[in-house]
Amino acid sequence: MNSTRSPVLVVGAGPAGLVAALTLLQNDIPVRIIDKDPNPRIGQRGPGIWPRSFELFNFLNVLEVNELAKPFPIIRSYEHGTLESPKESSMSPRVEPTPAIPFHIPKLMGQQLLDVILRRHLEKFSCTVEMGTELRSFEQSDKGVTAVLAKNGILETFDAKWLIGADGAKGIVRKQLGLTFLGETRDDVQLIMGDIRLHSVGLDRAYWHRFGNFNRGYVHTSLRPTDEIGEDGWQFVVINNDLDMTKIAQSEELIFKIIASAIPTEVTFKKLVWVSDFRANIRMVNKFSKGRVFVAGDAAHVHSPTGGQGLNSSIQDAFNLAWKLALVEKGLADKSLLETYNAERLPVISEMLEMTTTILNQTLKTGSVIAARSPILFMLGINYRFSDIVLDEFAIPGKPINAYGALDQGNLEAGDRAPDAPNMLQVGGGESDVKTLFSLYRPWYHTVLVFAPSHADATLTLGALEAYDTGIVRSAVVLPSSTTGATVVSLADLTLVDQEGHAYSAYLVEAGQTKVFVIRPDGVIGAIVHGAEGVKKYFSKIFLDA
Structure with a gap:
């Protein structure tokens, strides 16, 4: 085993890990960032970016996110079996621009492109993500963290002062810390989502198309155009509680078949780019840190996708932590400042889970996610008025x-x-x-x-x-x-x-x-x-x- 040392080890190179690393690097704190996947993840995943997150990217000088992201298209919802007379609606509430709110329009950007942009900014600081590098275990003391890493079958001992776990809901950091992850798994919400390339007759790519509703016996299918995977690219979501969605997600043929069954027009499928089956888990940790190790993003909280708050909350976790960690590492602040990461983010995430669960329940009850939209989702009202350091x-x-x-x-x-x-x-x-x-x-x-x-x-x-x-x-x-x-x-x-x-x-x-x-x-x-x-x-x- 080799022995090296660096102030901060970031585990997981999704948006939360990348934002944490970039914030630290801008504070002149060297970072090592690893990800166990051998290649960058593909797929749009949760593409909604809300105004408060655009403000964050502005502070980080990552201006391309706002420039390249696209406004939510108008949604066309169709009666079962027809493309005639669709109902048109907006995915997000309208907020009038004011001088105090420069980013007032929520937009869409797939996580795949967002990750590319953030990685490019890391490279400006001579930092690159080490793909295919897995955290196997770690031990911590009052002075630092010793991690055991694995790449291509070779083990390495890595010494750091701090470790940030942004390795997702199934990651090792939270589990090894022994943090609780209490909540519920919702069996009444099963879906598959992914990216697909297809050609259809009558589906205008200027719109987001929805077929069916959330009632039992119906297949609800959503198709949102996305040029990020090609001019015939769409992100799809399929919901049906009467079918084995896990089984369907494992078969390209069944995915094509179920989407075609919901769309009353001719469809030519070209390629399944990425797919995942999903069941709503609503959980959060009891605390965001222990000693010199922290968790952020999905490693700390998961919830219903209704509301589109997941990615946005994750990067805000990372930003809240990283500036404080930088001051402590520079010797300018006491370690007690890091306790405010936990104290500030726990109430925010707890209330966020309540809100997204309420939206989920309203969606299932009314059959429409639109009715549940609220300006709260813009995240501009998130605050730390209760914090000991304000x-x-x-x-x-x-x-x-x-x-x-x-x-x-x-x-x-x-x-x-x-x-x-x-x-x-x-x-x-x-x-x-x-x-x-x-x-x-x-x-x-x-x-x-x-x-x-x-x-x-x-x-x-x-x-x-x-x-x-x-x-x-x-x-x-x-x-x-x-x-x-x-x-x-x-x-x-x-x-x-x-x-x-x-x-x-x-x-x-x-x-x-x-x-x-x-x-x-x-x-x-x-x-x-x-x-x-x-x-x-x-x-x-x-x-x-x-």
């Missing part, structure tokens, strides 16, 4: 936890997502081309926004920030639109004029008021305070010797 000097204490609520733009507290604001005018020195607040937020530093009527009102707070390295804390003074455009000299890294008032409106700052917001590396408001003392108090929760 600080709000303006909020009313004692409110109940509502970690998975809908976005309320008329209320903003520490722990909420930080809103965007466009058309910011940079004055004085500092970075160039800063036009939106989102362009400031990055996963390797906190951003302190000082809203103040003038520089004089911001000076005391800015002076308190001189104790922090600009590599981990950056500052921006946000002046009202009434400010003149004269060149200024400031202690802040940036001085911005809110030309159209969007920032003051989104952050609910009144004219003449001084208010300070500390934005965490994951784009969450860590603190809303009056000034310097509040900023110091917040950072004392994050940094050592702050």
Whole structure:
């Protein structure tokens, strides 16, 4: 056996593992990422990406996801046995664009393409996924984790300080940690899904087509066009509780036959690209970590696909963990900061499972998934108001936890997502081309926004920030639109004029008021305070010797 060492070992190269690795690499933390499959996974799988996840990719500077993803097509639902007079509906609720929400449209991107994009970003940091490398076992101590890996029959001992298990619901990390995975398996939901290439007469590729309903005795078939596997590519879902779906999934001939039986038009099948049989499991861990080992994504929680929250929640797990782990590994934060990964994500995932299960039950009851859609699915209202490391000097204490609520733009507290604001005018020195607040937020530093009527009102707070390295804390003074455009000299890294008032409106700052917001590396408001003392108090929760 060989012995090597690296700070972080990431097990599993799906979206959760890739986002964890990329966030750490952007924080200058070396990563080794492995996956037991010899080749990258194929298939669209859960392709829905919601607005909060697009914000995350924006912070990671993975802009191609939003650029290449496509809006949900209109769904055409047909009566049994006919293509005539289909009912048309939208898969997601309509949300009007606002300056605070730059990504307001949910879109579709197959996991296969998403993985390719994320891998390319890893390669910019000279990091590649080691395919065909399996985690066999691991042991941990107070100082690190020793993992036994296998590739091509050769065993290797690998020493790391930390291990992230993003190896899926059947992975080894959660099982070896001894975490519980309580929940239920729903026998009333059996389906097969996959990618297929076919040609049909009368099926317009501009639409998502649905045949049949969810009642017993019917075959419900969904066909969504996807160009990612070719101009004749479709993602299919077949649901029928009266048939042996596992048996059907094992036979290309039976899959072709059951899809053809549901579609009242001529169909020519060309290729079955990928297929999986599925039964709804609704489960989650009792905690997200033990010692130096963490779980994220499907390794920590699985649920009904209704709502499309799985992939999105998984990458948000990874983002929440990775910026904290980076600070600890750099020696800037105490290990206790890592306990907040568990404390913040457990309530979010618990409420998410309740919501997706409710949608599943409504779908089975009404025969339509559309009726269950809600703006909550956009994930913009997810918050950590209850977290021990957020600080709000303006909020009313004692409110109940509502970690998975809908976005309320008329209320903003520490722990909420930080809103965007466009058309910011940079004055004085500092970075160039800063036009939106989102362009400031990055996963390797906190951003302190000082809203103040003038520089004089911001000076005391800015002076308190001189104790922090600009590599981990950056500052921006946000002046009202009434400010003149004269060149200024400031202690802040940036001085911005809110030309159209969007920032003051989104952050609910009144004219003449001084208010300070500390934005965490994951784009969450860590603190809303009056000034310097509040900023110091917040950072004392994050940094050592702050």
